[in-house]
Amino acid sequence: MTIRVVQWTVGRVAGSAVRAVLAHPGLELVGCFVWSPEKAGKDVGDLCGLPPLGVTATGDFDEIVGLRPDVVLYMPLIWNVDDMVRLLEAGINVISTANFITGRSYGDLDMQRLNDAAVRGGVSLYGTGINPGLASAVGLTAAAACREIERISIWEAADCTGYESAETWTDLGFGSPPDTPGLAEKARERQLVFLDAVEMMADALRIELDEVRYTPQYGVATKDLDLGYMRIPKGTVCGLDGVWQGIVGGKPVIELGLRWRLGNAMEPDWPINEGYVMEIRGVPNARLRFELDHESSGEIASSTAHPAVNAIPAVVSARPGLVSVHELPLITAGSVRTGS
Missing domain, CATH: 3.40.50.720 (NAD(P)-binding Rossmann-like Domain)
Known part of the structure; x- marks a missing residue:
């Protein structure tokens, strides 16, 4: 039907x-x-x-x-x-x-x-979506190779300069001085869906978390950046490297890391190896890399839409x-x- x-x-x-x-x-x-x-x-x-x-x-x-x-x-x-x-x-x-x-x-x-x-x-x-969403599903599927799991981590890295949504980046604190009061909380609130993803993965692994922590680090523009859809002044945030951790007994059992940058002039100059790396510490250990060829479809948005349609x-x-x-x-x- x-x-x-x-x-x-x-x-x-x-x-x-x-x-x-x-x-x-x-x-x-x-x-x-x-x-x-x-x-x-x-x-x-x-x-x-x-x-x-x-x-x-x-x-x-x-x-x-x-x-x-x-x-x-x-x-x-x-x-x-x-x-x-x-x-x-x-x-x-x-x-x-x-x-x-x-x-x-x-x-x-x-x-x-x-x-x-x-x-x-x-x-x-x-x-x-792609992340959170499909990336977590791929990580959980890879965990099926393990008898025991100590920690499961998913690391995303992306040069997001081509994602032309000034509202999104402003909400995350991009373009603001890195010492702006409340900046970390602002980024956390905008990314709360990753807390959902940590809790969903914990549920799938049948573990009860003590807490979920979020820790961000910021990259700062070393010159004025004009991205076409927004301007980022020198000395303000143009990169975000954050991690969400599901904690049990004081140790992270689930980690979701997000490294995003805009423009090509940032300090620290974090390397961006586009894609996702899933690492599982357990018996046995497992590591896999998940890449999407956006050039083949011409649409970054497709990787968000297709998991929903399918x-x-x-x-x-x-x-x-x-x-x-x-x-x-x-x-x-x-x-x-x-x-x-």
């Missing part, structure tokens, strides 16, 4: 999601929600740089519900818990890339609201409520090209 899909918003990640839905033989794009009145009434293909698809975007929430989709790919820059609750209560599964893994980063109250709404609607809510069949079949990756069956590519 074909699964009916609605795309929520048409930004860069959402545009990649639309392409993936069209390529998946088990999915049908039946609608699209947009915030902008200028986009409402337009063909989704036109909005995503594709040929016309015969699917019209709308800003009418009730119209989306009236389409009776099986699932909404929820991909706004800023999430709205009330909207998510309405979708779930209407019996529509929701898969989100909007800073969502377990929902705890939204606050315990909203996490409970979302779970309750999904249970009432008899549907599932799932969060993913998870659709598993999520639609899952139990009602909030679900995590370790509760789902193996998720793999939904569209495979064969022949010449």
Whole structure:
């Protein structure tokens, strides 16, 4: 049976999601929600740089519900818990890339609201992306090679200069003096979804954490940087090297490290070996490197969108409520090209 899909918003990640839905033989794009009145009434293909698809975007929430989709790919820059609750209560599964893994980063109250709404609607809510999301799933899968685990670590490194979102970087403290009061807390709050990921991994490994710690370090611009979409003055933050640690008995059992930089003039001049390294201390030890060839697709956003699209069949079949990756069956590519 074909699964009916609605795309929520048409930004860069959402545009990649639309392409993936069209390529998946088990999915049908039946609608699209947009915030902008200028986009409402337009063909989704036109909005995503594709040929016309015969699917019209709308800003009418009730119209989306009236389409009776099986699932909404929820991909706004800023999430709205009330909207998510309405979708779930209407019996529509929701898969989100909007800073969502377990929902705890939204606050315990909203996490409970979302779970309750999904249970009432008899549907599932799932969060993913590339990191957090798929990177954690790859690390957990690698851990299956081990009899015992002392520590599992995932290290991300990326030159993010091409990620043209001034709002994101400003929220993380980029462009601010490194001694700005509250800078570390600001970065922590903007990255709370990684706390979700640490807790999700602990749950998958069946361990109870004593606490989750976040420790950031900053790189500072050695000259004025003009990135086109934002300016970073000399002496202000242009790099962030932070680590989230799940602690048991005073020792880290789970580590998620994030090394991001903007521009080519920073002190300290951290090397950026693009991609992810998963390290598992245990019996036996394991180490793997996970790289994504963004040049082949031309879209960095695709690596965030595709784990969500490919998870659709598993999520639609899952139990009602909030679900995590370790509760789902193996998720793999939904569209495979064969022949010449």
